[in-house]
Amino acid sequence: MSVKIRKIVFAAMVAAIYAALTLSLSFFSFGVIQYRVAEGLTILPYFASFSIPGLLIGCIVSNIISPLGIMDMVFGSLATLISAILTYYIGKSKLKFKKILAPLPAVLVNAFVIGILLKLLYVKDMPLLLCMLQVAWGELVCCYGIGLPLIYIIEKNSILRSFLK
Template identity: 60%
Template sequence: MKKRTRDLTIAAVIAAIYAVITMFLTYPMSYQASQFRVAEALTILPYFTPAAIPGLFLGCIIANLLSPVGPLDIIFGSLATLIGAILTYLIGKSNLKYKKYLSPLPPVIINAIVIGILLQYTLHWPLFITMLQVALGELLCCYGLGLPLLFVIEKNKELQKFF
Protein backbone atom coordinates (compact mmCIF):
# COMPACT_ATOMS: atom_id res chain seq x y z
CA MET A 1 0.00 0.00 0.00
CA LYS A 2 1.31 3.46 -0.86
CA LYS A 3 2.26 5.67 2.08
CA ARG A 4 -0.33 8.34 1.23
CA THR A 5 -3.13 5.78 0.97
CA ARG A 6 -1.96 4.15 4.19
CA ASP A 7 -1.87 7.48 6.04
CA LEU A 8 -5.33 8.44 4.79
CA THR A 9 -6.65 5.06 5.92
CA ILE A 10 -5.08 5.46 9.36
CA ALA A 11 -6.54 8.97 9.67
CA ALA A 12 -10.00 7.77 8.63
CA VAL A 13 -9.97 4.88 11.10
CA ILE A 14 -8.84 7.15 13.95
CA ALA A 15 -11.52 9.71 13.04
CA ALA A 16 -14.21 7.04 13.03
CA ILE A 17 -13.10 5.53 16.34
CA TYR A 18 -12.88 8.96 18.02
CA ALA A 19 -16.33 9.97 16.77
CA VAL A 20 -18.03 6.68 17.68
CA ILE A 21 -16.55 6.57 21.19
CA THR A 22 -17.50 10.19 21.86
CA MET A 23 -20.94 10.28 20.26
CA PHE A 24 -22.29 6.85 21.08
CA LEU A 25 -20.30 5.02 23.73
CA THR A 26 -19.67 7.82 26.23
CA TYR A 27 -22.44 10.32 25.48
CA PRO A 28 -23.41 12.54 27.42
CA MET A 29 -20.32 12.62 29.66
CA SER A 30 -18.25 13.64 26.64
CA TYR A 31 -20.03 16.99 26.53
CA GLN A 32 -20.04 18.03 30.18
CA ALA A 33 -17.76 20.47 32.00
CA SER A 34 -15.46 17.63 33.03
CA GLN A 35 -15.03 16.79 29.33
CA PHE A 36 -14.54 13.15 30.23
CA ARG A 37 -14.03 12.02 26.65
CA VAL A 38 -12.67 8.51 26.67
CA ALA A 39 -11.70 9.08 23.03
CA GLU A 40 -9.14 11.63 24.22
CA ALA A 41 -6.94 8.63 25.01
CA LEU A 42 -6.38 8.51 21.26
CA THR A 43 -4.63 11.89 21.39
CA ILE A 44 -1.48 9.92 22.19
CA LEU A 45 -1.40 8.49 18.66
CA PRO A 46 0.46 11.44 17.03
CA TYR A 47 3.39 10.34 19.19
CA PHE A 48 3.69 7.45 16.72
CA THR A 49 2.48 8.90 13.42
CA PRO A 50 1.56 12.27 11.91
CA ALA A 51 -1.36 10.49 10.18
CA ALA A 52 -3.16 10.59 13.53
CA ILE A 53 -3.30 14.40 13.47
CA PRO A 54 -5.96 14.81 10.74
CA GLY A 55 -7.76 11.74 12.08
CA LEU A 56 -8.16 13.26 15.54
CA PHE A 57 -9.14 16.62 14.06
CA LEU A 58 -11.82 15.13 11.80
CA GLY A 59 -13.06 12.80 14.54
CA CYS A 60 -13.44 15.75 16.88
CA ILE A 61 -15.30 17.78 14.25
CA ILE A 62 -17.74 14.92 13.76
CA ALA A 63 -18.12 14.32 17.51
CA ASN A 64 -18.72 18.00 18.19
CA LEU A 65 -21.74 17.99 15.90
CA LEU A 66 -23.66 16.79 18.98
CA SER A 67 -22.17 19.41 21.27
CA PRO A 68 -24.69 21.53 23.19
CA VAL A 69 -22.36 24.49 22.59
CA GLY A 70 -22.95 24.21 18.85
CA PRO A 71 -20.86 25.64 16.02
CA LEU A 72 -18.36 27.31 18.34
CA ASP A 73 -17.41 23.93 19.78
CA ILE A 74 -17.18 22.43 16.31
CA ILE A 75 -14.71 25.16 15.37
CA PHE A 76 -12.75 25.92 18.53
CA GLY A 77 -12.99 22.53 20.21
CA SER A 78 -11.73 20.85 17.07
CA LEU A 79 -8.94 23.40 16.67
CA ALA A 80 -7.89 22.70 20.26
CA THR A 81 -7.66 19.01 19.41
CA LEU A 82 -5.67 19.82 16.28
CA ILE A 83 -3.18 21.98 18.20
CA GLY A 84 -2.83 19.36 20.93
CA ALA A 85 -2.24 16.64 18.33
CA ILE A 86 0.44 18.66 16.55
CA LEU A 87 2.22 19.37 19.84
CA THR A 88 2.03 15.70 20.83
CA TYR A 89 3.58 14.77 17.48
CA LEU A 90 6.39 17.31 17.99
CA ILE A 91 7.09 15.93 21.47
CA GLY A 92 7.21 12.41 20.03
CA LYS A 93 9.80 13.48 17.47
CA SER A 94 11.88 15.41 20.01
CA ASN A 95 14.90 14.30 21.98
CA LEU A 96 13.29 15.15 25.31
CA LYS A 97 14.29 12.74 28.05
CA TYR A 98 10.78 12.12 29.37
CA LYS A 99 8.87 12.58 26.12
CA LYS A 100 6.63 9.57 26.75
CA TYR A 101 5.35 11.18 29.93
CA LEU A 102 5.08 14.64 28.40
CA SER A 103 3.27 13.55 25.24
CA PRO A 104 -0.24 13.40 26.81
CA LEU A 105 0.19 16.90 28.27
CA PRO A 106 -0.57 19.17 25.25
CA PRO A 107 -4.21 18.07 24.87
CA VAL A 108 -4.71 18.55 28.62
CA ILE A 109 -3.38 22.11 28.62
CA ILE A 110 -4.83 23.25 25.28
CA ASN A 111 -8.29 21.83 25.99
CA ALA A 112 -8.35 23.20 29.53
CA ILE A 113 -7.69 26.68 28.18
CA VAL A 114 -9.74 26.64 24.96
CA ILE A 115 -12.73 24.62 26.18
CA GLY A 116 -12.68 26.42 29.53
CA ILE A 117 -12.94 29.79 27.77
CA LEU A 118 -15.52 28.43 25.33
CA LEU A 119 -17.78 27.11 28.10
CA GLN A 120 -17.40 30.32 30.08
CA TYR A 121 -18.30 32.40 27.02
CA THR A 122 -21.24 30.30 25.85
CA LEU A 123 -22.69 28.91 29.08
CA HIS A 124 -21.42 31.59 31.50
CA TRP A 125 -19.74 29.06 33.74
CA PRO A 126 -16.99 30.33 36.08
CA LEU A 127 -13.78 30.38 34.03
CA PHE A 128 -11.18 29.08 36.47
CA ILE A 129 -13.37 26.29 37.85
CA THR A 130 -14.40 25.26 34.34
CA MET A 131 -10.77 25.17 33.18
CA LEU A 132 -9.90 22.98 36.17
CA GLN A 133 -12.81 20.62 35.44
CA VAL A 134 -11.80 20.29 31.80
CA ALA A 135 -8.15 19.76 32.82
CA LEU A 136 -9.16 17.05 35.29
CA GLY A 137 -11.23 15.18 32.70
CA GLU A 138 -8.40 15.47 30.19
CA LEU A 139 -5.82 14.30 32.73
CA LEU A 140 -7.88 11.22 33.50
CA CYS A 141 -8.34 10.34 29.83
CA CYS A 142 -4.96 11.35 28.43
CA TYR A 143 -2.81 10.04 31.27
CA GLY A 144 -5.11 7.40 32.76
CA LEU A 145 -5.99 5.83 29.40
CA GLY A 146 -3.71 7.39 26.78
CA LEU A 147 -0.38 6.80 28.47
CA PRO A 148 -1.08 3.09 29.07
CA LEU A 149 -2.14 2.91 25.41
CA LEU A 150 1.25 4.37 24.44
CA PHE A 151 3.04 1.68 26.47
CA VAL A 152 0.90 -1.10 24.97
CA ILE A 153 1.63 0.09 21.42
CA GLU A 154 5.34 0.42 22.19
CA LYS A 155 5.57 -3.15 23.47
CA ASN A 156 3.41 -4.73 20.76
CA LYS A 157 5.14 -5.24 17.41
CA GLU A 158 1.83 -6.05 15.69
CA LEU A 159 0.26 -2.76 16.79
CA GLN A 160 3.36 -0.84 15.76
CA LYS A 161 2.81 -1.98 12.17
CA PHE A 162 -0.26 0.26 12.04
CA PHE A 163 1.79 3.32 12.93
Protein backbone atom coordinates in the same frame (compact mmCIF):
# COMPACT_ATOMS: atom_id res chain seq x y z
CA MET B 1 -1.70 -1.54 -0.27
CA SER B 2 0.46 1.50 -0.92
CA VAL B 3 1.90 3.43 2.01
CA LYS B 4 -0.13 6.54 1.13
CA ILE B 5 -3.42 4.62 1.05
CA ARG B 6 -2.54 2.83 4.31
CA LYS B 7 -1.97 6.18 6.02
CA ILE B 8 -5.27 7.57 4.72
CA VAL B 9 -7.11 4.45 5.89
CA PHE B 10 -5.46 4.69 9.31
CA ALA B 11 -6.47 8.35 9.65
CA ALA B 12 -10.04 7.43 8.66
CA MET B 13 -10.07 4.67 11.28
CA VAL B 14 -8.85 7.11 13.93
CA ALA B 15 -11.60 9.55 12.96
CA ALA B 16 -14.25 6.83 13.10
CA ILE B 17 -13.08 5.50 16.46
CA TYR B 18 -12.83 8.99 17.96
CA ALA B 19 -16.34 9.90 16.77
CA ALA B 20 -17.85 6.55 17.76
CA LEU B 21 -16.41 6.72 21.27
CA THR B 22 -17.44 10.33 21.81
CA LEU B 23 -20.93 9.98 20.38
CA SER B 24 -21.69 6.66 22.07
CA LEU B 25 -20.53 8.11 25.40
CA SER B 26 -22.02 11.55 24.77
CA PHE B 27 -23.69 11.65 28.17
CA PHE B 28 -20.28 12.37 29.71
CA SER B 29 -18.33 13.62 26.68
CA PHE B 30 -19.75 17.14 26.82
CA GLY B 31 -20.40 19.75 29.48
CA VAL B 32 -18.51 21.41 32.29
CA ILE B 33 -17.50 18.09 33.79
CA GLN B 34 -16.58 15.92 30.84
CA TYR B 35 -14.69 12.72 30.33
CA ARG B 36 -14.13 12.38 26.60
CA VAL B 37 -12.68 8.87 26.42
CA ALA B 38 -11.65 9.39 22.79
CA GLU B 39 -9.10 11.99 23.95
CA GLY B 40 -6.91 9.03 24.91
CA LEU B 41 -6.24 8.74 21.17
CA THR B 42 -4.55 12.13 21.12
CA ILE B 43 -1.26 10.37 21.87
CA LEU B 44 -1.22 8.78 18.40
CA PRO B 45 0.68 11.71 16.83
CA TYR B 46 3.50 10.83 19.25
CA PHE B 47 4.12 7.95 16.83
CA ALA B 48 2.79 9.20 13.49
CA SER B 49 1.79 12.54 12.00
CA PHE B 50 -0.78 10.93 9.73
CA SER B 51 -3.06 10.34 12.73
CA ILE B 52 -3.52 14.12 13.11
CA PRO B 53 -6.16 14.51 10.35
CA GLY B 54 -8.08 11.59 11.82
CA LEU B 55 -8.19 13.20 15.24
CA LEU B 56 -9.30 16.49 13.72
CA ILE B 57 -12.08 14.95 11.62
CA GLY B 58 -13.23 12.73 14.47
CA CYS B 59 -13.47 15.74 16.75
CA ILE B 60 -15.38 17.81 14.18
CA VAL B 61 -17.89 14.99 13.66
CA SER B 62 -18.26 14.48 17.43
CA ASN B 63 -18.81 18.15 18.11
CA ILE B 64 -21.82 18.27 15.79
CA ILE B 65 -23.99 17.34 18.80
CA SER B 66 -22.13 19.55 21.27
CA PRO B 67 -24.27 21.84 23.41
CA LEU B 68 -21.81 24.60 22.43
CA GLY B 69 -22.79 24.16 18.77
CA ILE B 70 -20.71 25.49 15.92
CA MET B 71 -18.29 27.20 18.33
CA ASP B 72 -17.24 23.79 19.68
CA MET B 73 -16.98 22.40 16.17
CA VAL B 74 -14.56 25.20 15.30
CA PHE B 75 -12.64 25.96 18.50
CA GLY B 76 -12.88 22.53 20.15
CA SER B 77 -11.60 20.89 16.98
CA LEU B 78 -8.89 23.53 16.67
CA ALA B 79 -7.82 22.70 20.24
CA THR B 80 -7.55 19.02 19.27
CA LEU B 81 -5.52 19.94 16.18
CA ILE B 82 -3.09 22.09 18.19
CA SER B 83 -2.77 19.36 20.84
CA ALA B 84 -2.09 16.71 18.21
CA ILE B 85 0.60 18.82 16.53
CA LEU B 86 2.29 19.51 19.87
CA THR B 87 2.15 15.80 20.73
CA TYR B 88 3.77 14.99 17.38
CA TYR B 89 6.65 17.36 18.16
CA ILE B 90 7.05 15.86 21.63
CA GLY B 91 7.34 12.43 19.98
CA LYS B 92 10.04 13.68 17.63
CA SER B 93 11.96 15.46 20.40
CA LYS B 94 14.88 14.25 22.44
CA LEU B 95 13.17 15.10 25.72
CA LYS B 96 14.03 12.72 28.52
CA PHE B 97 10.47 12.11 29.74
CA LYS B 98 8.66 12.53 26.44
CA LYS B 99 6.34 9.56 27.00
CA ILE B 100 5.06 11.16 30.19
CA LEU B 101 4.73 14.54 28.44
CA ALA B 102 2.90 13.22 25.34
CA PRO B 103 -0.64 13.38 26.82
CA LEU B 104 -0.04 16.83 28.35
CA PRO B 105 -0.81 19.06 25.32
CA ALA B 106 -4.38 17.74 25.11
CA VAL B 107 -4.88 18.41 28.82
CA LEU B 108 -3.53 21.96 28.75
CA VAL B 109 -4.86 23.16 25.39
CA ASN B 110 -8.35 21.78 25.96
CA ALA B 111 -8.48 23.12 29.52
CA PHE B 112 -7.74 26.58 28.15
CA VAL B 113 -9.87 26.57 24.99
CA ILE B 114 -12.84 24.51 26.18
CA GLY B 115 -12.75 26.19 29.58
CA ILE B 116 -13.16 29.59 27.92
CA LEU B 117 -15.91 28.29 25.59
CA LEU B 118 -17.83 26.79 28.48
CA LYS B 119 -17.52 30.00 30.49
CA LEU B 120 -18.66 32.22 27.62
CA LEU B 121 -21.42 30.04 26.18
CA TYR B 122 -22.64 27.55 28.75
CA VAL B 123 -22.05 28.47 32.42
CA LYS B 124 -21.66 32.22 32.59
CA ASP B 125 -21.98 32.29 36.38
CA MET B 126 -19.06 29.89 37.00
CA PRO B 127 -15.53 31.30 37.48
CA LEU B 128 -13.30 30.83 34.42
CA LEU B 129 -10.56 29.11 36.43
CA LEU B 130 -13.05 26.55 37.73
CA CYS B 131 -14.26 25.82 34.18
CA MET B 132 -10.67 25.32 33.05
CA LEU B 133 -9.80 23.10 36.02
CA GLN B 134 -12.83 20.90 35.47
CA VAL B 135 -12.00 20.41 31.81
CA ALA B 136 -8.35 19.79 32.73
CA TRP B 137 -9.39 17.11 35.23
CA GLY B 138 -11.47 15.21 32.66
CA GLU B 139 -8.68 15.48 30.09
CA LEU B 140 -6.11 14.36 32.65
CA VAL B 141 -8.15 11.28 33.52
CA CYS B 142 -8.72 10.30 29.87
CA CYS B 143 -5.36 11.30 28.36
CA TYR B 144 -3.23 9.85 31.11
CA GLY B 145 -5.57 7.02 32.10
CA ILE B 146 -6.04 5.78 28.52
CA GLY B 147 -3.44 7.57 26.38
CA LEU B 148 -0.34 6.91 28.48
CA PRO B 149 -0.97 3.14 28.78
CA LEU B 150 -1.69 3.15 25.04
CA ILE B 151 1.81 4.52 24.40
CA TYR B 152 3.35 1.61 26.30
CA ILE B 153 1.07 -0.93 24.60
CA ILE B 154 1.96 0.36 21.13
CA GLU B 155 5.68 0.40 21.92
CA LYS B 156 5.61 -3.22 23.08
CA ASN B 157 3.49 -4.50 20.17
CA SER B 158 5.29 -4.81 16.85
CA ILE B 159 2.03 -5.21 14.90
CA LEU B 160 0.62 -1.95 16.28
CA ARG B 161 3.96 -0.19 15.70
CA SER B 162 3.94 -1.34 12.07
CA PHE B 163 0.64 0.53 11.50
CA LEU B 164 2.30 3.72 12.68
CA LYS B 165 5.29 3.72 10.33
